[in-house]
Amino acid sequence: MSADDSDASATAAELRPDQARARFRRGTRVTTSGYCAGYAQANLIAVPRDLAYDLLLFAQRNAKACPVLDVTDPGERRASIFAGDLRTDLPAYRVYANGVLVAEPGDVRDVWRRDLVSFLIGCSFTFETAMLRAGIPLRHLETGGNVAMYRTNRRCRPAGRLRGPQVVSMRPIPADRVADAVRVSSRYPAVHGAPVHVGDPGALGIADLDRPDFGEPVEVRAGDVPVFWACGVTPQAAIMASAPEFAISHAPGHMAITDVRDTAYQVP
Amino acid sequence: MSADDSDASATAAELRPDQARARFRRGTRVTTSGYCAGYAQANLIAVPRDLAYDLLLFAQRNAKACPVLDVTDPGERRASIFAGDLRTDLPAYRVYANGVLVAEPGDVRDVWRRDLVSFLIGCSFTFETAMLRAGIPLRHLETGGNVAMYRTNRRCRPAGRLRGPQVVSMRPIPADRVADAVRVSSRYPAVHGAPVHVGDPGALGIADLDRPDFGEPVEVRAGDVPVFWACGVTPQAAIMASAPEFAISHAPGHMAITDVRDTAYQVP
Structure with a gap:
């Protein structure tokens, strides 16, 4: 076998x-x-x-x-x-x-x-196992879908012929677990580490959480805060x-x- | 002025x-x-x-x-x-x-x-301030000299036309402070982070601590352990x-x- x-x-x-x-x-x-x-x-x-x-x-x-x-x-x-x-x-x-x-x-x-x-x-995705072990709920896993990813208004530092916006992934996190989500993900700097933004999507230039640029929309439930991590789709946005x-x-x-x-x- | x-x-x-x-x-x-x-x-x-x-x-x-x-x-x-x-x-x-x-x-x-x-x-050198604040003695600073650096028997992973050995810096650390030196330097991964080796220089292919390949010899006092960190002179060794x-x-x-x-x- x-x-x-x-x-x-x-x-x-x-x-x-x-x-x-x-x-x-x-x-x-x-x-x-x-x-x-x-x-x-x-x-x-x-x-x-x-x-x-x-x-x-x-x-x-x-x-x-x-x-x-x-x-x-x-x-x-x-x-x-x-x-x-x-x-x-x-x-x-x-x-x-x-x-x-x-x-x-x-x-x-x-x-x-x-x-x-x-x-x-x-x-x-690499630090999601550690987040689940810490009892932090991940809404996209509960519904069996992809994460939601967005182009932001933050420009990457260009290099040669490449330029583009920073892309982020978003996970809705219950307000009382946001600190834990920061703490757990911070321990994995090689896979994006700590969030780059917590809260207001508008500050990143994201007009509508329900219309991600990549992946699928993820429900933000009452009491959840949208938490944004830098995302490895950024090179695709640069392409x-x-x-x-x-x-x-x-x-x-x-x-x-x-x-x-x-x-x-x-x-x- | x-x-x-x-x-x-x-x-x-x-x-x-x-x-x-x-x-x-x-x-x-x-x-x-x-x-x-x-x-x-x-x-x-x-x-x-x-x-x-x-x-x-x-x-x-x-x-x-x-x-x-x-x-x-x-x-x-x-x-x-x-x-x-x-x-x-x-x-x-x-x-x-x-x-x-x-x-x-x-x-x-x-x-x-x-x-x-x-x-x-x-x-x-970047984490030496933090080590001094933690009360860890640095022998090369006490004597006003450079650190001692050595080519090791560890080969770097080649890339294109570049190959070469890993270079290390050595600091003699009192045996009861080695754990602290590891702990403090670990917090600075972008400046080499934790040591790559603690103790026996021979295991790294270093025949004589008193004859460094770069920098100056540093006295290892009674009770000190030689502690080795990866060193940014490695690209020079590759050149x-x-x-x-x-x-x-x-x-x-x-x-x-x-x-x-x-x-x-x-x-x-």
């Missing part, structure tokens, strides 16, 4: 990374929030070698939104923290041509290029704003599940 | 960064350990734009030794965290041609190039091992004093 076959009765949270990746490779198309409890998840952005310096510099200059966990050599299909195939083992991808989203396939083998450098960037020739990314919320424990990115 | 002239009676620790930089610009050649208490210090490595991607990737892949605080655009003489002139405002520089140290001047205006990208990399055409760095221990408070790099 292979790893692929042994997981029939496992919940999403109980799956090992290799098992989850096998499901995605076979076609399962889901948000990965809640998958593989205890393992780090990552944003994918792959660009031609010619753009890789600008992207690495953009990430360094905007590290809160773009904490780089790993970078491949050109054309590599694996990363040091991801033993799967970067072209097939995420649940969904986005393909950008000249900054325009042209496809959202479940597999990018047919558009893969040998000059692509893949960046794996920290994802806030859309800067219109380089070609890029491949994960579909927002449909992450690369790495082989690294979330605790590896935890600080004391 | 300009900032340059108002500091005659200030101790090194009391100087503001602009005052210290003015002294270095005028020719003072000293190790910066103990200077400008409360401000972050940084390693400088400047390479031609053609090598900048390899260096940025090398830093990302070896982030414990090479935590990038800032990267300039080509030819820039200032950085966002350093309001001085990168060509004159460090106490001493090293110039490398084809990997060979060819000069150690106090000023690099005559060899500066418009294609140079400057990297400022975190320095463990020496990889022999690219040209690079400029600070002279080990003679750092760029930034305008950023050490607390900006502190985690909870």
Whole structure:
């Protein structure tokens, strides 16, 4: 019995990374929030070698939104923290041509290029296991949906040909647990760490929480406060704003599940 | 009275960064350990734009030794965290041609190039103020010298044309304060954070503590344990091992004093 076959009765949270990746490779198309409890998840952005310096510099200059966990050599299909195939083992991808989203396939083998450098960037799904353990409710998991993500009015520091807005993810947190959510997420600086904003969406230039730019709307219940974390979709917003020739990314919320424990990115 | 002239009676620790930089610009050649208490210090490595991607990737892949605080655009003489002139405002520089140290001047205006990208990399001098506040003795400060730095037998993960050993700095710490030294430095991950090794130098391939590869020997007193931190001289060791055409760095221990408070790099 292979790893692929042994997981029939496992919940999403109980799956090992290799098992989850096998499901995605076979076609399962889901948000990965809640998958593989205890393992780090990552944003994918792959660009031609010619753009890789600008992207690495953009990430360094905007590290809160773009904490780089790993970078491949050109054309590599694996990363040091991801033993799967970067072209097939995420649940969904986005393909950008000249900054325009042209496809959202479940597999990018047919558009893969040998000059692509893949960046794996920290994802806030990584600290959700720790938040659940602390008893902090996560509304998007309760309803089985994706998180809500928004472009903000905060501009990233440009780098070479890349510029764009900071993107944030939003989680509604009960007012008496906001401090705990800050404390828990602060311990994971490599996966966005502490929130960048608590409360008023208008201050970030977000007009309507019910109309996210990426992901799905998430219900803010009575007594909840919207809490915003920097988001690894920021490089995709930069691709859309800067219109380089070609890029491949994960579909927002449909992450690369790495082989690294979330605790590896935890600080004391 | 300009900032340059108002500091005659200030101790090194009391100087503001602009005052210290003015002294270095005028020719003072000293190790910066103990200077400008409360401000972050940084390693400088400047390479031609053609090598900048390899260096940025090398830093990302070896982030414990090479935590990038800032990267300039080509030819820039200032950085966002350093309001001085990168060509004159460090106490001493090293110039490398084809990997060979060819000069150690106090000023690099005559060899500066418009294609140079400057990297400022975190320095463990930054957490020394916090260690002193915690009552942890620092032997190199007591004797007024530089720290001792060593090439180790640990290889960095290569990136493009760059490879080389990890360099460490060593501080002798009284055995009953080692835990405190770990705890305090751990709070500063952007400036090397926790030690990489405590105790036996031989395990790192260091044959003789009295013969450091960079800096000066530091006395290990009875009851002291040698404690080793990853060191931002690691890129210089990579330049020496990889022999690219040209690079400029600070002279080990003679750092760029930034305008950023050490607390900006502190985690909870």
